[in-house]
Amino acid sequence: MRPLDLGYMAELAPVIAGYVPLTLMMAVIAMIAALVLAALLAIVRVLRVPVLDRLVAVFISFFRGTPLLVQLFLFYFGLPQVVPPMTGIDGVTAAIIGLTLHFSAYMAESIRGAILGVDRSQWEAAQSIGMTQGQLLRRIVLPQATRTAAPTLMNYFIDMIKSTSLAFTLGVTEMMGAAQKEAAGSFMYLEAFLVVALIYWAIVETLSVGQRRLEARLGRAVAR
Amino acid sequence: MSCEIDIRGLTKRFGANTVLDGIDLCLQPGERVAIIGPSGTGKSTLLRCLNFLDRPDAGVLKLGDLTVDAAKASRAQILALRRRTAFVFQNYGLFANKTARQNLTEGLTVVRGWSAARAEARADEILAQIGLADRGDSYPASLSGGQQQRVGIGRAMALDADLMLLDEPTSALDPEWVGEVLDLIRRIADGRQTMLIVTHEMQFAREIADRIVFMEGGRIVEEGPPAQIFGDPRDARTRAFLRRVG
Structure with missing residues (x-):
């Protein structure tokens, strides 16, 4: 030895x-995109929006139920064969898209849990004073849910930084x-x-x- | 006799269970009505249906010039109805991420479009009335149960609603806080706020209400002035209930 x-x-x-800057760039962009997407997915699920709710459930199930590496290969090598606009997609972009979709599925579930954790009577109180659905989510529910979900979301961010190493397999x-x-x-x-x-x-x-x-x-x- | 607030044929089912079975009720401006009756007879559901927290299946609600047919109420009509009513919840329903003052201003700025300064001035007036002038910056978590419910009532007062709905406002309180909350409601009642209150406090109902409504099985069994309902109840079910609650 x-x-x-x-x-x-x-x-x-x-x-x-x-x-390191490339790693952080991929992680930060994917994290921001995943947060926005996850919040939308969570809201669709919580409000049980007809039809969309079913689609979102399938989306979340797929991205949580398959390995990230397989998803990245699908985006980088697979889809360009059948979706012409994706031909020539570069590895960094494919990795960011893959990370975004993969992590948004996990984050949506923790945001959904946090939203449901906000006491029902606060929803009703907001409705009773005449707030619209959007107002009550934005002003009352989401600020509290964010606080509850913050530690978990931070853990996903850390996980995401480490997962950018998989971009290596896409030739990055x-x-x-x-x-x-x-x-x-x-x-x-x-x-x-x-x-x-x-x-x-x-x-x-x-x-x-x-x-x-x-x-x-x-x-x-x-x-x- | 014209009704400022007129409820006709209000019906609510949960599955096969009819919780409200054609409720008719008429309130004069400034009238204070207390609803009493055994648990599970639809008293709270009635209040919740008036605010569409539960959506009624049938019936017509009239508040002043606003008429809403429950079966086909639009989103705009529901919002309009909610903006004319104020709800006090059994478990307060305070916004945990807002201070006491912000709990009062929220409906004024966000829903009514008041300026922040005007809303805060109004909130401070009300904080003084509910005896919490010095707790405006406190978050609900740091207030006692009695203080939280006073903020809950203050939030309803701030809206200056045509109709205030109070759903068992003292039921979730520790006994030591009941008195201060009842005192506050009594003062609001003295100001001739039109109110519909569901309560288990019989003595209190008798004291503040112009009229008592006794409900059982999703229907109004009997209604009348407190002296008559408590002193000379006509219906056997009312008599049985009042005997039970002493």
């Missing part, structure tokens, strides 16, 4: 860290791709992938600290 080549790792770290050179290329030349796979792992770990730890602060702040708004 040879010792870890720490010098090589130190050399490699800045190279791979250079791809992100952190994994860069590490693979470097290691292919140096044969130091352990060092290369260890650097990738440490960088992901550092990002996630940083976010976890932010998450705890955010939760403390959200909690304060309704504190005594």
